[in-house]
Amino acid sequence: MSDYILDMRGIVKDFNGVKALDGIDLKVRAGEIVGLCGENGAGKSTLMKVLSAVYPHGTWQGQIFWEGKELKAENIRQTEEAGIVIIHQELMLVPQLSVAENIFMGNEITLPGGLMNYSAMYKRAEELMAELKMPDVNVALPVFHYGGGHQQLIEIAKAINKKAKLLILDEPTSSLTKSETAILLDIIRDLKRKNVACVMISHKLDEVAAVCDTVSVIRDGTHVGTRPMSEIDTNEIITMMVGREIKNLFPREEHPIGDVFFEARNVTCLDVNNPARKRVDNISFKLRKGEILGVAGLVGAGRTELAMAIFGCYPGQSSAELWLDGKKIDVGSPRDAVTQGICLVPEDRKRHGIVPLQGVGANITMAVLENYAKFGTIDAEAEMAQIQKSIARMRIKTAAPNLPIKGLSGGNQQKAVLSKMLLPKPKVLILDEPTRGVDVGAKYEIYKLMFELVKEGLSIIMISSELPEVLGISDRVLVIGEGQLRGDFVNQGLTQEQVLAAALGHTEELAA
Ligand SMILES: Nc1ncnc2c1ncn2[C@@H]1O[C@H](COP(=O)(O)OP(=O)(O)OP(=O)(O)O)[C@@H](O)[C@H]1O
Ligand SMILES: [Mg+2]
Known part of the structure; x- marks a missing residue:
């Protein structure tokens, strides 16, 4: 029992009465790499936001024990001080600031008297880049000079610099190349050797299988099971995730091809x-x-x-x-x-695909609003009928069509963007x-x-x-x-x- 550094018990979190988490348990040992798997909207990111106090104590039910004591953190700073560091699904770097400034944001090295000690920060940032096998990164350049893969590794550098005991990675490899992914998985293994634990959320089950000691699967906000990776394979994880077996991952169908x-x-x-x-x-x-x-x-x-x-x-x-x-x-x-x-569903949905604060429905019909124009106003009923149809066709998981799309899980946002681009036919x-x-x-x-x-x-x-x-x-x-x-x-x-x-x-x- 005491070899667990983290013990989350019966976590319940709801958003406006809709339960995103319905009594979830999760335990992690020191130096253990746990894969957290589940379908889009299952509650993975939410569970990790509860753990890292993005959602402060009191905004959810249940208990979190950290190194044997109950943790009642009110903000991220407190969980970071405790050694729990989260890297979110959507990157949080400030593009205009330098690599070094991003790494040390909120954690600056200062000179006696309070001035920033840039040379110390640059030096440490360079060390971190070397450790992460990116020695060519110029830490004085703004982050936007670097692509998504590098940015992800810069986030990791920032986390390592905070001396994490538990690192939470929410889909860390989704924008990484194969070689960047290999570097990241190596870093995770390295950290394990230093007794740093890791919770990795990923839809890439081969990566989960390659690096994780244990897999925990959640579905619809409940815990389905936790198994040692040595005892299961990716097919079994899929079955646990979706509640049925998917035999053929690529359901190719014959279709005629024209001129x-x-x-x-x-x-x-x-x-x-x-x-x-x-x-x-x-x-x-x-x-x-x-x-x-x-x-x-x-x-x-x-x-x-x-x-x-x-x-x-x-x-x-x-x-x-x-x-x-x-x-x-x-x-x-x-x-x-x-x-x-010609329609295009972009790669970077956060930048090009969605208007985050608008409703799911408004996002879906955005490109074809003129279709519902009637005597100078919008035929809201016709528009809503279309929205409902799109939501049903793609099985977009949202409590209501008018909720901000920002609240949807990552994968469900993607489905909404896809729906939007089908409407212009x-x-x-x-x-x-x-x-x-x-x-x-x-x-x-x-x-x-x-x-x-x-x-x-x-x-x-x-x-x-x-x-x-x-x-x-x-x-x-x-x-x-x-x-x-x-x-x-x-x-x-x-x-x-x-x-x-x-x-x-x-x-x-x-x-x-
Ligand atoms: N801020 C929020 N407001 C309202 N609902 C939310 C909010 N955050 C999450 N939800 C809902 O909680 C549920 C769980 O979402 P969560 O983001 O945790 O899923 P996930 O497992 O991380 O999915 P994905 O694999 O797509 O990232 C979803 O139904 C989502 O719509
Ligand atoms: Mg998520």
Whole structure:
């Protein structure tokens, strides 16, 4: 009993009468790595926010024992002082501040007299970067210079610097590359050796299996079970999560593929910060009617820029010749693109996908509000009917359609953004990392939906960093590397190795 440093008992948390947590227990030993798994909206993030006092003592029921004593923390500062450090699902860095300033925010090293001791902070920040195998990071530069993967590791540096005894990672690898993920998992193992415990929330069950000692699964705010990782495999975790077995993770369905329907020629996009560099370098490709075209490549290869350039996000900075259904089209803005039948579900939903404080429903109908215009006002009834339909189709978990979308779990926000982009009835749908942060069950539903859509004649471009997903779902696969087209493969017998080799520039054949 006493070897547990953390013992959460019977935690109950509700939001406006809706129970997000309904009596959950969670125990963690010193140096133990616990995987916390569950579907979108199961309550994982909420449980960790209770633990770290984002929700202070008194705003939930139950008890938390930390190192044998009851913890009644009122704010994050107190839990951090106790050694509990959380890294949230959505990154919390201040982009304009330097890497060092972010690491030491609220925890500054000062000189006697109170002035900031920048040289000490820079030195320590550099040490941390070296420890995290990112020696090339300039700690004096603003954080926005670095991509999502680096930012995630900078968050980790910040946490390590706080001398955590328990590190909570809420989906830490969702925006990391394979190599960054490997570094992170190594860091977690390293911390374990130093007796630091870790709770890792992740939908990537292979990572959970690779690093965790124990797995705890929750469903609908209740505890389903806790098992040593050595006794179960990822399939069993899935069964515990969704309450049923999912045999085939990629429910591929036969569907007819028509003639070339969309074509992009010579897409080029310059780097804003460095116009001498091309983020997308003269890429051309074709998309057939009813086809799912997977776009693979390493993170930073230029896939998102390719999609955003086609979608008209970079006027003046990008060029492309586009044909849709045999006609040349001009896309000067995302609005243009939507009007002509091209929709894009962005990768970074927080920045481009949602209006956080608006209702779930308002977010869904945002792009098609004019459809409900009636005598100069909005036909609220028709709009609500559509919202209900969308919520039901995607099984978006929300207590009410008018609650702010911000309150939804990450995966459910993603489903809402997807619903929003289906309403303009696109002919070409571009999905950028559509299943990031989405649980296995919901992933399955998103794939099913994609097959329904292509059967209706839509064409889909799916950018994904998950190779099993690209290979499991696509009809054809484009491989992008360093802004260039490195491969265009028919997905028949295509292997992960072939795609990776192409991404890295070890090109063999270019099948058209
Ligand atoms: N601030 C909030 N206001 C209202 N409801 C909330 C709030 N935060 C969470 N909820 C609700 O509590 C439930 C649990 O959400 P939580 O974010 O903990 O899920 P999760 O397991 O982390 O999911 P995901 O895998 O999608 O991140 C959801 O139904 C969510 O809508
Ligand atoms: Mg969450």
